[in-house]
Structure formats: structure tokens, C-alpha cells
Amino acid sequence: MATKNIQFLKEILQKEGLRFTRQRLAVWQEIETSKKHLDADDIFISIRSKGMKVSRATVYRTIDVLLKYNLLRKLDMGDGRNRFESKIDEEHHDHMICIETGDIIEFYNSRLEKLQEKIVHEKGYELVRHVHQLFVRPIKK
Amino acid sequence: MATKNIQFLKEILQKEGLRFTRQRLAVWQEIETSKKHLDADDIFISIRSKGMKVSRATVYRTIDVLLKYNLLRKLDMGDGRNRFESKIDEEHHDHMICIETGDIIEFYNSRLEKLQEKIVHEKGYELVRHVHQLFVRPIKK
């Protein structure tokens, strides 16, 4: 699986005329293999901690590339820093964010997805990506 | 209507034990009366250009207050800057953002709204606010 996604990255970069570098791979793998939502600095520190050399500049530049080619999803959890997650090898999902506990609950609803497509088509567009976040609070008993 | 919304702001501030100041009013009115989606610096510059004294610090602090009490909606259009719009005196709507032209199309769909509520309730939460943005591209003929 890891191998498959390395291949995936490689193909996309080649198709776009971009080079497949160790740094791009490292950034991609950090996000791919993380169970949590990382921000740019988390990624930078994690790569460094594994003994590999990378710069913050490259992390940011790589994130831009991955975002552009839709390998990543950018998340704004409302705490001021952008976090990222892989869009590959997982079901698509959106997020509920609990404003009291900070918990993040992933959800998926097919009716919702279809409805979005419909709304977009009616206006003469096609859907490229979307951001859908529900900020919630536990129901008090 | 302007008067009504000034009153509205006043009441919220009083209810929360906060003071009704000229600066808070100015920031609120900028956002209320603007047809566009402004960022913090737009607001700062616009107030200054009207001859009123305000600081960036106060603009940021006021935005925090207005966000906290749900008078504003924060928008991340993917261009790196946070923009704001009033949530008062208008139908709720979400946004479609054209990634080719930068156009912003507002939309509202009641089935979508109800579906969101349902999803949240099923997980034991109540919906406080949400962010829903569809990044789209014109359909080519």
C-alpha cells in the first residue's frame, strides 16, 4: 500500500512535468501515514526527527503542489493553523468539530454528496473539491 | 434597518457585559453594509478612509467578539486571507467558488440544511455553525 501510493505520487508528478524528489516523497508520506491532522510545522519537525534533511520552505512548497493536484485536503479547524490530510486511499469524509472538547468526528453521507453535485450542476459548474465542516456542541441532557 | 442592526449589536454587547464603543460599531457597520467579503485590513482601511480613528488591533479584537457571538461568518476562499461577512439580516447561504475565475456564487438549499442537522443530531450534538464551500469549475462545452 505504501508502495502503491509512492507510485501514485510519482505518476502525478511526472504527468505534470515535476520532479520526484526525496523531499516531496517525505512530505507526502508524513501526511499519508499520519493518523492525525498535521500542520506544516508538524510535518517539518517529523521529517527532521527521522534524520532527513528538509527545509520549511520545501514543506510549504510541497504542500502547495499536493494541494494543487488534489492529493491533500486543507482543514481550518478555527484555531488559526491550517492542517492537512490525505485524500488518497480513504473514503472521502467531512468533519464535525466539537467547539467544547475540540473532538473531530469524521462523517460521510451519500445523500449530501449527491446533493452537492446537483447544486453545482444546476449553476453550470462541475465540482472540483469542497470544504464542509460542522461546528457542534454536545446536546445537554 | 441600519438602526435596527445597531440596536442588535448594542443588545448583544450589553447582554455579554461588553461595552458599546464607536470602534465596535464601526467595524460592525463596515461588514454589515459591505456588498463584498472583506478581510481585516479592508475593514481597517475603510474605517480610516472615512476619517475615523481605529487601530488594526481593535479591528482584530472586534472581529473576535463578533465571531464569538455569531454575528459574523469567517470565510477561507483558499487565497490565504480570512474574509468576513455578516450573518444578520440576510438569508443564510453557503458559497461556490470558481477556481478559474474567482467568482463567488452564493447558494442556499433547504434539503442540505436539514440533512446537516440530521447528521449532527444522530451523533448526539447540536449544530452551532458550519462552513460549506464548493470549489468549482465551469463546465466546458
Place this chain on the structure above:
DNA sequence: GTTGTTGCAAATACTTTGCAACTAT
């Protein structure tokens, strides 16, 4: 070999903070 990519350090952009002066209540 050629050209895109990287690391670095500096620059830029955005936002927050401490504190004394000010002002709404």
C-alpha cells in the same frame, strides 16, 4: 548538461500582546 528543486536566511504578511491613556457605564 540542462533545468527544476532545495536550503538558507531574509523578507513579508498576518495576528496577538503589554501597557499607559482613554472612555463607557
Place this chain on the structure above:
DNA sequence: ATAGTTGCAAAGTATTTGCAACAAC
């Protein structure tokens, strides 16, 4: 009079950029 709010300038974060060295092709 009191306590919250403001403006300022400085500090803090986040992100971007120019450029020479480097590495992928």
C-alpha cells in the same frame, strides 16, 4: 470612580521569496 477598551509599537506566527548550490532527468 471604576473597570473595560483603545492605540501604539513591539513581539509572535505563519508563509513566501531570491539566489546559489544541488540533484533529477
